[in-house]
Amino acid sequence: EPEVTQTPSHQVTQMGQEVILRCVPISNHLYFYWYRQILGQKVEFLVSFYNNEISEKSEIFDDQFSVERPDGSNFTLKIRSTKLEDSAMYFCASKLAGEPHNEQFFGPGTRLTVL
Amino acid sequence: RKEVEQDPGPFNVPEGATVAFNCTYSNSASQSFFWYRQDCRKEPKLLMSVYSSGNEDGRFTAQLNRASQYISLLIRDSKLSDSATYLCVVNRGRRALTFGSGTRLQVQP
Numbered sequence: 001e002p003e004v005t006q007t008p009s010h011q012v013t014q015m016g017q018e019v020i021l022r023c024v025p026i027s028n029h030l031y032f033y034w035y036r037q038i039l040g041q042k043v044e045f046l047v048s049f050y051n052n053e054i055s056e057k058s059e060i061f062d063d064q065f066s067v068e069r070p071d072g073s074n075f076t077l078k079i080r081s082t083k084l085e086d087s088a089m090y091f092c093a094s095k096l097a098g099e100p101h102n103e104q105f106f107g108p109g110t111r112l113t114v115l
Numbered sequence: 116r117k118e119v120e121q122d123p124g125p126f127n128v129p130e131g132a133t134v135a136f137n138c139t140y141s142n143s144a145s146q147s148f149f150w151y152r153q154d155c156r157k158e159p160k161l162l163m164s165v166y167s168s169g170n171e172d173g174r175f176t177a178q179l180n181r182a183s184q185y186i187s188l189l190i191r192d193s194k195l196s197d198s199a200t201y202l203c204v205v206n207r208g209r210r211a212l213t214f215g216s217g218t219r220l221q222v223q224p
Contacts, residue, residue, distance in 0.1 A: 033211060035211075035212075041216070042202075042214050042216040043159060043202070043212075043214040044214070045211035045213065048210070048211050056210055056211055058211075089156070091158055091159070101147045101164055103149075103161050103164075104161075105161075106158035108157070109157075109158050111156075
């Protein structure tokens with residue numbers, strides 16, 4: 001069964017460093033998302049991406065964040081200068097089509113720890 | 116007011132029990148509704164979509180009341196493997212999913 005994959009599973013970084021989290025969405029999916037979940041809190045939307053551009057972003061997704069689809073398979077989230085409060089689980093998700101009832105499939109997540 | 120509100124629980128129930136979770140959402144423009152399940156430190160996984168007419172999938176029944184902006188999930192004959200956090204999720208069209216904080220269920224032998 002096709003699945004969303006994410007690397008690395010755990011990333012430890014120093015405050016102020018740049019990190020890139022990588023995702024490979026399901027191959028024929030067209031809509032891509034990043035969410036984050038701070039430990040003990042709810043899953044929060046960061047950004048959605050369609051047709052090679054950002055289609056929606058939350059207030060969390062400030063200038064420190066960027067996304068890219070550098071080739072036909074990868075979808076990356078970059079945090080330019082990490083802060084302690086960026087420590088969270090980051091989930092990538094993809095969806096086949098835009099219909100609202102279509103399922104978003106989530107990857108296993110990258111646990112980011114900022115020291 | 117939170118966009119999606121759930122009772123955090125935990126709900127501690129014995130095996131075989133029936134348990135119900137409720138959820139309310141604030142945005143009347145919400146179009147799609149889901150229950151996701153999340154195991155500890157894992158990704159959310161779709162349990163079932165929720166349709167206006169109500170729908171059932173095995174031991175799980177979901178109901179939607181658009182007038183009251185209320186969604187429910189009923190689990191019958193609880194199994195130990197049902198222990199997880201159940202996330203109420205809404206979607207406004209093509210937009211991102213909005214998650215509730217989740218209701219934790221612990222099924223005990």
